Amino acid sequence: MTHVLDGNAVGDRIRGELADCIDELAAEGVTPGLATVLMSDDPASETYVSMKARACEEVGIEGIHHEVDPDAPAEELFETVDRLNDDPAVHGILVQMPVPDHVDKRRVLRSIDPGKDVDGFHPENVGRLVAGHPRFKPCTPHGVQLLLEAADVDTEGKDAVVVGRSDIVGKPMANLLIQKGPGGNATTTICHSRTDDLGAKTREADVVIAAAGYPELIDGSMIGEGAVVIDVGVNRVEADTEKGYELVGDVEFESAKEKASVITPVPGGVGPMTITMLLYNTVKAAALREGVAVSLPGEGRPVEP
Numbered sequence: 011m012t013h014v015l016d017g018n019a020v021g022d023r024i025r026g027e028l029a030d031c032i033d034e035l036a037a038e039g040v041t042p043g044l045a046t047v048l049m050s051d052d053p054a055s056e057t058y059v060s061m062k063a064r065a066c067e068e069v070g071i072e073g074i075h076h077e078v079d080p081d082a083p084a085e086e087l088f089e090t091v092d093r094l095n096d097d098p099a100v101h102g103i104l105v106q107m108p109v110p111d112h113v114d115k116r117r118v119l120r121s122i123d124p125g126k127d128v129d130g131f132h133p134e135n136v137g138r139l140v141a142g143h144p145r146f147k148p149c150t151p152h153g154v155q156l157l158l159e160a161a162d163v164d165t166e167g168k169d170a171v172v173v174g175r176s177d178i179v180g181k182p183m184a185n186l187l188i189q190k191g192p193g194g195n196a197t198t199t200i201c202h203s204r205t206d207d208l209g210a211k212t213r214e215a216d217v218v219i220a221a222a223g224y225p226e227l228i229d230g231s232m233i234g235e236g237a238v239v240i241d242v243g244v245n246r247v248e249a250d251t252e253k254g255y256e257l258v259g260d261v262e263f264e265s266a267k268e269k270a271s272v273i274t275p276v277p278g279g280v281g282p283m284t285i286t287m288l289l290y291n292t293v294k295a296a297a298l299r300e301g302v303a304v305s306l307p308g309e310g311r312p313v314e315p
């Protein structure tokens with residue numbers, strides 16, 4: 011029997027535990043605050059930001075939303091980030107990507123106070139992750155790590171293949187898998203768009219994590235018997251539905267499910283975990299900044315101030 015992992019259920023459980031942490035913070039007079047900054051009129055970005063704001067509200071994090079006109083000079087965005095860096099009510103800052111072309115994306119990542127960088131993309135936080143003492147793990151790979159833990163998948167000594175080498179999913183995912191400790195210790199291969207014979211690599215893997223952004227790239231013939239398959243991909247494909255499209259992953263679910271011991275669906279797998287881990291990082295940021303020790307889910311030990 012293949013175990014189809016329910017990301018909504020795992021996400022809800024973790025959000026419940028985070029709500030307990032938020033109560034502990036409240037007892038010390040602290041309300042975690044997450045500032046979202048949107049410099050775009052792309053409907054998808056607007057939807058992502060409003061989903062994040064709603065999720066904050068539901069667990070008791072104060073959501074503070076700022077909009078910058080997409081045609082405004084880049085400095086306006088940097089001034090907004092500076093103000094949020096200095097605002098003591100703000101513990102986490104998230105600038106929704108992508109920003110317009112005239113804004114230097116790397117400067118945006120560098121401009122956020124690393125102690126408030128709940129996406130974990132500031133070079134200091136990337137460096138800490140690579141060095142093995144992360145402050146904020148990037149949300150999607152961290153969500154995958156907790157999903158694996160929830161399914162009792164021990165990655166130690168396993169062969170893991172990560173398909174995709176982006177800064178937000180593939181690279182940090184591989185970095186987490188090679189770290190010493192729980193959720194790590196995997197022998198990890200990163201595949202990408204120039205990889206020769208992808209199927210030969212994925213077929214040999216005990217754990218396949220697909221993050222290529224290519225619909226149903228990986229089918230059952232590319233999965234080894236009993237492998238664990240985590241599908242990060244979210245792709246819109248034309249379909250005869252009300253919206254005219256449907257969402258599919260990077261894995262062809264039905265054929266891969268025939269081979270896998272554990273698999274995540276799309277939607278309802280990794281997606282719900284990503285926002286959950288943003289809430290997690292915001293709670294962690296508040297706990298660290300305010301010097302309150304709380305027990306974060308999956309952290310294994312309380313956050314020491």
Ligand code: NAD
Binds near residue numbers: 177178282
């Ligand atoms: P990206 O486009 O930045 O990176 C894709 C990576 O896949 C690249 O490194 C590329 O080398 C690799 N790749 C592309 N085609 C390939 C192929 N044929 N074979 C092997 N490798 C290939 O994308 P991203 O931001 O890393 O996102 C990847 C996917 O995950 C997208 O579908 C995205 O929508 C989804 N995503 C989902 C969540 C979530 O919460 N579920 C979060 C972030 C991203």
